[in-house]
Amino acid sequence: xxxxxxxxxxxxxxxxxxxxxxxxxxxxxxxxxxxxxxxxxxxxxxxxxxxxxxxxxxxxxxxxxxxxxxxxxxxxxxxxxxxxxxxxxxxxxxxxxxxxxxxxxxxxxxxxxxxxxxxxxxxxxxxxxxxxxxxxxxxxxxxxxxxxxxxxxxxxxxxxxxxxxxxxxxxxxxxxxxxxxxxxxxxxxxxxxxxxxxxxxxxxxxxxxxxxxxxxxxxxxxxxxxxxxxxxxxxxxxxxxxxxxxxxxxxxxxxxxxxxxxxxxxxxxxxxxxxxxxxxxxxxxxxxxxxxxxxxxxxxxxxxxxxxxxxxxxxxxxxxxxxxxxxxxxxxxxxxxxxxxxxxxxxxxxxxxxxxxxxxxxxxxxxxxxxxxxxxxxxxxxxxxxxxxxxxxxxxxxxxxxxxxxxxxxxxxxxxxxxxxxxxxxxxxxxxxxxxxxxxxxxxxxxxxxxxxxxxxxxxxxxxxxxxxxxxxxxxxxxxxxxxxxxxxxxxxxxxxxxxxxxxxxxxxxxxxxxxxxxxxxxxxxxxxxxxxxxxxxxxxxxxxxxxxxxxxxxxxxxxxxxxxxxxxxxxxxxxxxxxxxxxxxxxxxxxxxxxxxxxxxxxxxxxxxxxxxxxxxxxxxxxxxxxxxxxxxxxxxxxxxxxxx
Amino acid sequence: xxxxxxxxxxxxxxxxxxxxxxxxxxxxxxxxxxxxxxxxxxxxxxxxxxxxxxxxxxxxxxxxxxxxxxxxxxxxxxxxxxxxxxxxxxxxxxxxxxxxxxxxxxxxxxxxxxxxxxxxxxxxxxxxxxxxxxxxxxxxxxxxxxxxxxxxxxxxxxxxxxxxxxxxxxxxxxxxxxxxxxxxxxxxxxxxxxxxxxxxxxxxxxxxxxxxxxxxxxxxxxxxxxxxxxxxxxxxxxxxxxxxxxxxxxxxxxxxxxxxxxxxxxxxxxxxxxxxxxxxxxxxxx
Numbered sequence: 001x002x003x004x005x006x007x008x009x010x011x012x013x014x015x016x017x018x019x020x021x022x023x024x025x026x027x028x029x030x031x032x033x034x035x036x037x038x039x040x041x042x043x044x045x046x047x048x049x050x051x052x053x054x055x056x057x058x059x060x061x062x063x064x065x066x067x068x069x070x071x072x073x074x075x076x077x078x079x080x081x082x083x084x085x086x087x088x089x090x091x092x093x094x095x096x097x098x099x100x101x102x103x104x105x106x107x108x109x110x111x112x113x114x115x116x117x118x119x120x121x122x123x124x125x126x127x128x129x130x131x132x133x134x135x136x137x138x139x140x141x142x143x144x145x146x147x148x149x150x151x152x153x154x155x156x157x158x159x160x161x162x163x164x165x166x167x168x169x170x171x172x173x174x175x176x177x178x179x180x181x182x183x184x185x186x187x188x189x190x191x192x193x194x195x196x197x198x199x200x201x202x203x204x205x206x207x208x209x210x211x212x213x214x215x216x217x218x219x220x221x222x223x224x225x226x227x228x229x230x231x232x233x234x235x236x237x238x239x240x241x242x243x244x245x246x247x248x249x250x251x252x253x254x255x256x257x258x259x260x261x262x263x264x265x266x267x268x269x270x271x272x273x274x275x276x277x278x279x280x281x282x283x284x285x286x287x288x289x290x291x292x293x294x295x296x297x298x299x300x301x302x303x304x305x306x307x308x309x310x311x312x313x314x315x316x317x318x319x320x321x322x323x324x325x326x327x328x329x330x331x332x333x334x335x336x337x338x339x340x341x342x343x344x345x346x347x348x349x350x351x352x353x354x355x356x357x358x359x360x361x362x363x364x365x366x367x368x369x370x371x372x373x374x375x376x377x378x379x380x381x382x383x384x385x386x387x388x389x390x391x392x393x394x395x396x397x398x399x400x401x402x403x404x405x406x407x408x409x410x411x412x413x414x415x416x417x418x419x420x421x422x423x424x425x426x427x428x429x430x431x432x433x434x435x436x437x438x439x440x441x442x443x444x445x446x447x448x449x450x451x452x453x454x455x456x457x458x459x460x461x462x463x464x465x466x467x468x469x470x471x472x473x474x475x476x477x478x479x480x481x482x483x484x485x486x487x488x489x490x491x492x493x494x495x496x497x498x499x500x501x502x503x504x505x506x507x508x509x510x511x512x513x514x515x516x517x518x519x520x521x522x523x524x525x526x527x528x529x530x531x532x533x534x535x536x537x538x539x540x541x542x543x544x545x546x547x548x549x550x551x552x553x554x555x556x557x558x559x560x561x562x563x564x565x566x567x568x569x570x571x572x573x574x575x576x577x578x579x580x581x582x583x584x585x586x587x588x589x590x591x592x593x594x595x596x597x598x599x600x601x602x603x604x605x606x607x608x609x610x611x612x613x614x615x616x617x618x619x620x621x622x623x624x625x626x627x628x629x630x631x632x633x634x635x636x637x638x639x640x641x642x643x644x645x646x
Numbered sequence: 647x648x649x650x651x652x653x654x655x656x657x658x659x660x661x662x663x664x665x666x667x668x669x670x671x672x673x674x675x676x677x678x679x680x681x682x683x684x685x686x687x688x689x690x691x692x693x694x695x696x697x698x699x700x701x702x703x704x705x706x707x708x709x710x711x712x713x714x715x716x717x718x719x720x721x722x723x724x725x726x727x728x729x730x731x732x733x734x735x736x737x738x739x740x741x742x743x744x745x746x747x748x749x750x751x752x753x754x755x756x757x758x759x760x761x762x763x764x765x766x767x768x769x770x771x772x773x774x775x776x777x778x779x780x781x782x783x784x785x786x787x788x789x790x791x792x793x794x795x796x797x798x799x800x801x802x803x804x805x806x807x808x809x810x811x812x813x814x815x816x817x818x819x820x821x822x823x824x825x826x827x828x829x830x831x832x833x834x835x836x837x838x839x840x841x842x843x844x845x846x847x848x849x850x851x852x853x854x855x856x857x858x859x860x861x862x863x864x865x866x867x868x869x870x871x872x873x874x875x876x877x878x879x880x881x882x883x884x885x886x887x888x889x890x891x892x893x894x895x896x897x898x899x900x901x902x903x904x905x906x907x908x909x910x911x912x913x914x915x916x917x918x919x920x921x922x923x924x925x926x927x928x929x930x931x932x
Contacts (some may be wrong), residue, residue: 088811090826162848171803171851174834256834257810271834279838281810292811323835418701496734580689580719582701584708593689593717607694607720607838609862 014537038539042456048448049466052515055508056469059476059484063304066487067297070094079298085259085278087292094295096302098259102272103306104175106251109268110183114244115237117184118191120383121228122236125192126199127221128377135179137384138196139634144391145189146630148569150598151252151619153607155394156182158612161254170269174256176266182250185390186315187240192387193237198232199225200300218373231317238314245306246477248276248572249602257281275303276572279479283486283576294519300483307475315471395623402620405613412623414584415595419604420611424618429501430594431568431625434578437590438567439512443560445507446514453515454522455544478572481509485577502578509573512562517562521555522548537561554640561633569626571598597622675856686905691815692726692739695837695857696894699761700739702921703913714905720838730897731755738897739855742814756902757895760913762928763857764891765819765885768843768864770850775799777868777875778913780889783823786853789830792924794851806833807845807854815839818892819855858883858924883928894927 014031046558070079074094125138160181161173202225210220226233256271258365259278263270278299286293367375413423449466457463485505495501525548579599587594602616606610684748689702697720704716721729723740730738731752741763744755767783775798778786785791786804796804808829809816820826836842842854847863856864858878868875869888882888902910912918919929 084831086811086828088817088820089828100680157844165849172805172834172845172849174845216659244833258832259834260831273835281835371860416705418698580691580717581697582704582719583715585715592687593719606699606836607840609840609843609860 015339034539034542038541041541042452044454045448045456048445049452051445052449052466052473052511053469056472057513058488059480060304060403062484062487062492063297063300067294067301069294070291070298073291073294079295080302083261085273087282087295088107092291094291095299096275096295096299098261099273099275099278099299100302100306101261102176102255102259103245103274103303104181105262105272106179106255106274107241109176109180109186110244111237111241113180113184114187114191114240116234117383117387118188118240119195119233120380121188121192121387122195122199122233123221123226124380125196125383127217127225130381137191137388139631140388140391141189141192143627143630144185144387145193145414146565146569146626147394148185148571148598148622148626149247149249149570150569150602150605151398151623152182152186152394154601154615154619156250156254159397164269166271170383170387172256172269172271174254174271175269175274176255176262179251179255179274180268181273182254183244183247185394186247186250188387188390190243191236191240194236195229195233198229200237201232202228216369216373218376219369222376225337225584234317235314238310240316242307242310242314242475245278245303246309246475246479247476248280248479249598252277253280253282253606260412275299275306276479278475280572280575281482283479283483297483297487300480303477304480307477308472311471311475382556395448398616398619398623401613402616402618402623405617406620410614410617413580415600418450418608418611419582419600419607419614420612424595424597424600424614424621426583426586427595427597427600427618428621428625430579430596431598431622433499433587433594434502434506434574435564435567437499438506439560439564441504441507442511442514442563444560446511447518447556448516449515450522451544451549454519455540455548470512470515473508474516476509476524478509478570481505482573482576485573490577495591497578497580497593498591499578499587499594502574502594503590503597505573505577506567506570510567513563513566514556514559516553517559518556521552521559524555525551539581554636558633558637561636562627563631565633568629569598569622571602573597574599575602658879673705686713687717688736688906688909689717689719689729689734690735690737690739690896690909691721691729691735691898692724693741693894694720694840695723695741695763695815696726696739696761696896698859698925699894699922699927700896702925703909703918706917706921707909707912711908714909715812715907716909722810722837723817726814727752727755727897730899733899737902737910738834740814740897741892741897742817743893743895744897752899753897756900757897758902758910759893759930760910760918761894761922761930762883762891763894764878764888765815765822765855766858766861766866766878766890767853768854768856768861768866769848770846771863771865772850773799773802773865775867777870779870780823783882784825784827787824787829787833788827789825789832795925802851805849805852806830806834807842807849807852808835808836809839809842809855811838813837815855815857819890822890822892822901823855858928861926875907880928891928 034624069356074082079094080100081097083097084093084095085098086093121141124135127140129137156178161175161178163173164170164175165173166180206224206228207220210224211217215223251274255273255277257273257277258271259273260270262268262272279296282292283296286296410423411428412425415424416422416427449470453463453466482505485501489495489501490497490505529551530543531548533547538546574596578594579596580593580601581595581603583593583595597618601615601622604615604618647754659680690796692705692836697718700718704718708716723742726735726738726740727744728737728738731748731754735770744757749755773794775794776840778797781789782797786797787806791797792804794800794804795827806829809817820829824906834845839856842856843860843862843864846854847851866878868877870876871887871889876882876888878888883891895912896910898910900904901907913922914930
């Protein structure tokens, strides 16, 4: 039969319009089969995307399930506001107020230390540094993020507390100050990178306009760029706060763990105890089902709520600031508008701004703008120098002391004599197994969620809840993941302390990172590519698989690598779910417990006397491993960002 | 500045190495001497005081029996009791006696008395104090005394160091020395004997309680009992003159079988008790 080239025939060939009542019996056309696959894949991706919500749901349920009894036993007010935490005394007391205070105080001082240093560093990297300096300092600060928290705790225990004790002539160095210094160092990379991103993305026109009007560089930074990046900077600070609140291992090792409220309240050398420290130090040893056990889960719930509150605060602040900048205007509420129009409000704000103006006036006249610029830049360079110096000191200490412990036997042997002799090979392998398993859990679910959110749906209530759940998971402290893994996987599902329990727990922990980075990667694929593909007749899944995913692979890879780094270094999630102190053999099945480098370091440092060399050696190996992974991520990112044609 | 940064080859090399390492770890069997997987495995968990004995005994045992695998972990006496009772571990270690709730909750638990231990009061070697009475110790730990010059030392603030709340050592100390009074709220808590030892050795004004095996870098105090200073020597402890001593147990659910039985029998044998003594614990008589 001659081929029909009419338009009608061509449309029919293409599969449009659909044959509804054709008497001919034909099999499904290629188009119909493709659509079937498309729909099936869409449903699968939808199921995968629900994983985040399901995970959050389960975490909250299990924490509450084991925690609500404490409220029944002691009453909510006594639990939250009780000033004594003494679960094993003659008259047990379960008041978490000192713990909440400890957490907030440690975080507050950490932010006071970290925020100026980070904003200074961010400004330095974004505005002042030369491209060559930038290419060295930016990865250096990101490497600081890669150092595992137990290594920080180790460094703090061995060096920082003693230094504080000697320098400030205090009886003991384990204190609020030690905890805050460590937390500050640990949150600086987070705050710096996000703030630096925000500052870099202020439109060039703002800066150029300001300079054209004759302002100095510093005046531009201070009055145009930083205010312009304020929403990003606030987000950075809030993220840093979240990081500080959720940190367990480092504070556990250096704050002294005394459940007191410092007296007077500003006594930074007083020992304190945080919510996370309480969970870390008591969870592994509590009798299952006892009141103490329920109290600890209550502590976890309180911690989760505080994290939730900070997350929501972050989002509120960001939307508000974006609103005032005119990026997205939220119509003011009637009452609020009325207040803002009222005379007292206008008088107060007018007076405030006039006072601020007047106070700075004499200074303004006194100092030439160029001098104040030089002074400001000096301070900023100082802040970067302090941050880099902190990194240098930590790395130096560990490398110098740890390199000596590295022998072939150390790397390939099993631990002997409580870890004081022999090697750490089972721990190295255990870490690899844990990380591999965590990736196997998180990558499919994470990529599926991201693809579903970006490609398959618009902004609906469901996607908003998925995003909220992901945010929540992201902000959840690692010790809470550990507790959830313990309550759900080890006890409820009966896996026992096992490799699989650790892998699932770690997988849940890195899931938000994978989702977020994959989303970013998918979003950065130009829409025109997708449209071109659809125009050529491809289905959604074909487009996603063949057109959208390939250019997004580098971003996904970066996210995966960063997650590997994080999973390899975490102690809290595996402490109760997978780790044991010593075993001679490698795990032969998923249901056996494993050794892991971070946990091994933790036990060596806090439990085994006379194991200093081995501790340093383990810290060294762990550091090298994690830093190598982070370096790989940075290199991959740099290579692909330079190869991109923009 | 050069354009591409890293070449294709280098990027592939970096990633390839990581993947290769992962695969090697998976394919490689156990280390050196034994390539077979263990024929028998037991888990031993619990008190960090008993942990050194269990570890050293495990090494000696495994040196004779290449196919046995004994997995040891810490966690505290409460963990040991619960794990043995629930069956999540084969042997639980405990540095204190069972509480009544535990004996009713886990009626099948069998106690094996494997060693004795004494609790030492350790101070920093620079501290001039040599002995204290039990009342003074209690006064320090409940906050009555805050300066060393109140108990015969120099003018220095006392830094009180103790164990975390579920430790068997702390439990014993609380029952025996404190008469179950509350500890002072500013007490710094550590999760192991080793942690306390490290803290006390680093901090001039510190005092802490540790087991016998943790005396490196710290100075154990003598106890002033009715006017005489009793030093914590082996003789004083076994004769009972030094008052703060306690039995150490390994617990099993029912009578132990198989590898667990062999392991416990090994610890109770002459060779095992030699290990106990070498770790600075007191061997059990007979």
